[in-house]
Amino acid sequence: MAGVNGEVSWFCCGNSWGPCGSAGTGACGTCHSGKFQHAWPNTSDACYSITRPDRCGVTAMSRRTCGFRHSTTNLCNGARVVTSIADCGPQTDLFCGERACCGGTCASNRIIDLTPAAFSAIASLNAGLIPCSVNVG
Amino acid sequence: MTGTIGRRTLLTSAVLGTSATLVGATAMGSLAPETAFAARAQLPEPGQPDPNFAEGRVVSRDGSVVMASGSDGRLHRIQLTGGTSVWKLRPTTVDQVLVGDGLYARGVLMPGGLLAAESVWVNIVNLKVHITAIGKNVLYLDHNGQKVVGHVVPGTSAAVYNGTAAISDLSMLKVGKHAQVIGAWRPDTNEVDLATIYAAA
Incomplete structure (x- = not known):
């Protein structure tokens, strides 16, 4: 897979506190906020039918299944983290065309969600949404 | 380094x-x-x-x-x-x-x-939500079927409309639209104080 630029955010999983209390362990059954993991929008036909990145013109999201490794690079600071697939997501088509920027660097469309442990390794959690590059890890 | x-x-x-x-x-x-x-x-x-x-x-x-x-x-x-x-x-x-x-x-x-x-x-939360209603200094949200009350905190809450800089003007938020919310959970409630709302303009 060639590197894909887009937006990265974070999500909780593993039934932790607050609104994450019923988050569950994800499509792969292994997801936990404290692990280096991510959600990927094309883990199965069923997953892809929900996330539909193609509706946003993002067609480079190869089919990858639980445990596959991707690297995510924060385009704001160059920090990189390698994680494995634990869930289906993000729902790209809900935010078609959305853009995240830092300084003069921008990227469009949500292509990956990281766990809090992974996201906080490359950015502050309160940043919420940042431009990134995703590649095979 | x-x-x-x-x-x-x-x-x-x-x-x-x-x-x-x-x-x-x-x-x-x-x-x-x-x-x-x-x-x-x-x-x-x-x-x-x-x-x-x-x-x-x-x-x-x-x-x-x-x-x-x-x-x-x-x-x-x-x-x-x-x-x-x-x-x-x-x-x-x-x-x-x-x-x-x-x-x-x-x-x-x-x-x-x-x-x-x-x-x-x-208490940080990052919620993908559907805006179900907007009141005075409050947003009513649906997060995966859960009702969440989002409180606007004057001087703190801000919106980012499609990658623009965060601004305090929340008037472009619309009922029925999707958004992402960074906020602070009020422990043991379904309420959050809103920090940043990412939404389409």
Whole structure:
């Protein structure tokens, strides 16, 4: 897979506190906020039918299944983290065309969600949404 | 990387009570979380828990040491120092970490299991939501079928419309639209204080 630029955010999983209390362990059954993991929008036909990145013109999201490794690079600071697939997501088509920027660097469309442990390794959690590059890890 | 290593060394020294002082931290540069994320070697394998990260609910606090019960059953001991950056709806001080709060913490795991915290995010939530209604200083949200009440905090809550700079004008938010909310959970409720709302214009 060639590197894909887009937006990265974070999500909780593993039934932790607050609104994450019923988050569950994800499509792969292994997801936990404290692990280096991510959600990927094309883990199965069923997953892809929900996330539909193609509706946003993002067609480079190869089919990858639980445990596959991707690297995510924060385009704001160059920090990189390698994680494995634990869930289906993000729902790209809900935010078609959305853009995240830092300084003069921008990227469009949500292509990956990281766990809090992974996201906080490359950015502050309160940043919420940042431009990134995703590649095979 | 020198700055990051230096900062980590400083945190470690602060926890161990060696001669480094937190006055030195500010001389090394900003203590904001963003400065701590320059590329560093990845410690855990993908898919594995990060020993330098903690998630959980604060069950006790003894001075600057916080005990947090993780959802994976682990009990984390987290050392707060003057160099720890704390976010609780906004950047704040270590005294705002309270029993009952939920938190995520990143730092350096010390021998003996104490996590010297570089950054702590208290009650932070990141919710993909559907806006179901808008009231005076409040947004009614649906998050995966759960009703969430989002409180607008004057002077703090801001919206980012499609990558633009955050602004305090929330008037372009629309009922029926999707949004993403960074906020601070009010413990043991379905309510959050709104920090940043990402939405289409």
